[in-house]
Structures are given as structure tokens and as C-alpha cells.
Amino acid sequence: MxxxxxxxxxxxxxxxxxxxxxxxxxxxxxxxFSGIQESARKVTGSIFYGLFHPDLAYIYNGSGEDLVSLIVQTLAIAFLGTFVSAILSVPFAFWAARTEQNKHFHPRSTSGKLVLVFIRTFPEIVLAIMFIKAVGPGSFAGVLAVSIHSIGMLGKLFSEAIENMDRGADEALKAAGGRKADIWLLATFPTILPEFINYTLYRFEIAVRSASILGMVGAGGIGTPLLFAIQTRSWSRVGVILLGIIIMVTLIDWLSGNLRKRLV
CATH class of the missing domain: 1.20.5 (Single alpha-helices involved in coiled-coils or other helix-helix interfaces)
Structure with missing residues (x-):
């Protein structure tokens, strides 16, 4: 059969x-799909021409509007936004984390998860446009956009780290008569701290890429001169800016990856 x-x-x-x-x-x-337009071929060819013939004079000229200065500003936006969000995400993470007693459903953790989902709903570029209207164009709007969006992402990752943490040290201290504050300081926090740092570094990598784009809407960083260079068809300027972004992102990924390997 x-x-x-x-x-x-x-x-x-x-x-x-x-x-x-x-x-x-x-x-x-x-x-x-109607095929590749002739204008697209010309623009692509011009960009590659700019990559191989970059405007080297723009790398640094002391004006504060050169490539090095704006890359440092982009890194500052990403770093400050990630740093602020990493601190503010911790209470959100404990709010959204499920405990052993309430693994499937609990009003507290469910409401926390819904808040984090709501925060993540808004893309960073939309947040940047909103903050530009509120506080004006510049780096401050970029920092606010990166930090608010990162709260939603880091809060989710932190809450999952809390849910999946090894609670052996917590139970040992509790059995020895430790108070809640002792359990938190001596067991819970040291256990989850490496995971928190790991996720924060990973989020910083993403924030560097985001901060490079936010300047295109006026939120500071390297995106603003890149947009101006494209609009004015200054392809040598576009080429040197793209090379700077590539080098910056590659170095940040390499450094962050090495740091995260040391934490594992």
C-alpha cells in the first residue's frame, strides 16, 4: 500500500x-519595464567617469564644507543619534520584554512591543523632514531622526536579548537571598550588557549609512553636497564624495565587526 x-x-x-x-x-x-533610457546610460557613464577622475581639491580645503569635514559631521550625527537611542532604548526594552511567567501574552509587554512597532513605522528620512520643519535644517534634525528611529530598532533587539538571556546567575543570587537591586546589578546587567553593546555597534553601522542619505533632505552631513553635485552635474565632485562614503562605510564596518567579535 x-x-x-x-x-x-x-x-x-x-x-x-x-x-x-x-x-x-x-x-x-x-x-x-520599457528598457534602459539613453539618459540613464549617460548619467551612469558620467558617475563612473567621476569615480576615476575625482575632484581631489575637495578632499580638504579648510572651509568646513570639504569632504573630510562633512564626513566627520556625518559620523558625529550617526554616533550621537546611536548613543542617545541606546540609552533611551533600555527602559523601552524592559517594558516590551516578556518574562518567564508571561511568555505568551501580557498587557505590559504587548503594549511595549506595540509602541516600538509604532516608532519603527516612520522611516528615518520621513522623521528628518518632520524635524527639519520643527527645528530647522541642519545636523540637529539628523540626530533627532536617527535617534528616534533607532529607539524602535534597538528597543526591539534589546527586549529580545532580555527574553533570551541566561537566568542562571539571577536564580543563584535569588537563592542566596539577594535583593532585587543586587540581582539587577550583579547578575542581570552584566549578562545582557555584551548583547546590548553588540546590537548598538551593529545599529551604528546602519546609522552611518542613514546619516549619509539624510543630508539630501537638509538634515546635515555628506548627503547635501552630494545632492548639489548631482544637480549641477559636477561628476568629479560626485566621484570624490562617493569614494569618501565608500571608504567611511568600509572602515566603520571593519572596526565594528572586530569589536563585535571581541564581545562574543
Whole structure:
């Protein structure tokens, strides 16, 4: 007698592969692709020309509007935004974290998770535009945008770290008669601190990329001169700015990766 369950288990991958292929075909056929425009080819070629013929005089000229100065400003926006959000995310994380007694549903943790989802709903560029209207254009608006959005992301990651932490040290101190403050300072905090730092470094990597873009809407950083250079078709200036962003992001990723490996 043929076992239908074993046949389904053996060939079920064909069914899922067919469904996946059908979804891809449906998505591709729904695209209105009319080919690569001639203007796109010219712009792409001009950008590559700028990458190989960068405006070296723009790297540093002491004006405060040069590449080095604006990259430092971009890093400052990302660092300050991440630093502020890492501190403010901690109470949100404990609010949203589920305990052992309330693993599935609890009004406190559920409401905390909903708040973090609401914060993450707004993209950083939308937050930057809102803060520019509130506090004016500049780096301050960029810091506010990065920090608010990062609260939603770090709060979620921190709460998951709290939920998945090893509670052996907590239980040992509790069994020895330790108070809640002792358990927090001597067991809980040292256990979750490496995870918190790890997630913060990872978030800083993302914030550097975000801060590079926020300048395009007037929130400070390297994005503003990049937008101006593209609009004025100053491709050598575009090339040197893109090279600066590439080097900055690569170095930050390398340094952050090494630091996170030391924490694991």
C-alpha cells in the first residue's frame, strides 16, 4: 500500500518550488519595464567617469564644507543619534520584554512591543523632514531622526536579548537571598550588557549609512553636497564624495565587526 504522507513529504518541495516560481513570474510580468533610457546610460557613464577622475581639491580645503569635514559631521550625527537611542532604548526594552511567567501574552509587554512597532513605522528620512520643519535644517534634525528611529530598532533587539538571556546567575543570587537591586546589578546587567553593546555597534553601522542619505533632505552631513553635485552635474565632485562614503562605510564596518567579535 502506498503511503500518501511519505509521497507528499518526498515531493512537497516541488509544490513549494512551483508556487515560488509562479509568484516570481507574477511579480516580473507586473513590472512596466520599457528598457534602459539613453539618459540613464549617460548619467551612469558620467558617475563612473567621476569615480576615476575625482575632484581631489575637495578632499580638504579648510572651509568646513570639504569632504573630510562633512564626513566627520556625518559620523558625529550617526554616533550621537546611536548613543542617545541606546540609552533611551533600555527602559523601552524592559517594558516590551516578556518574562518567564508571561511568555505568551501580557498587557505590559504587548503594549511595549506595540509602541516600538509604532516608532519603527516612520522611516528615518520621513522623521528628518518632520524635524527639519520643527527645528530647522541642519545636523540637529539628523540626530533627532536617527535617534528616534533607532529607539524602535534597538528597543526591539534589546527586549529580545532580555527574553533570551541566561537566568542562571539571577536564580543563584535569588537563592542566596539577594535583593532585587543586587540581582539587577550583579547578575542581570552584566549578562545582557555584551548583547546590548553588540546590537548598538551593529545599529551604528546602519546609522552611518542613514546619516549619509539624510543630508539630501537638509538634515546635515555628506548627503547635501552630494545632492548639489548631482544637480549641477559636477561628476568629479560626485566621484570624490562617493569614494569618501565608500571608504567611511568600509572602515566603520571593519572596526565594528572586530569589536563585535571581541564581545562574543
Amino acid at each position: 502506498i503511503d500518501k504522507k511519505s509521497i507528499y513529504a518526498r515531493y512537497s518541495w516541488l509544490l513549494w518550488a512551483g508556487i515560488t516560481l509562479a509568484v516570481y513570474l507574477w511579480a516580473i510580468l507586473g513590472l512596466d
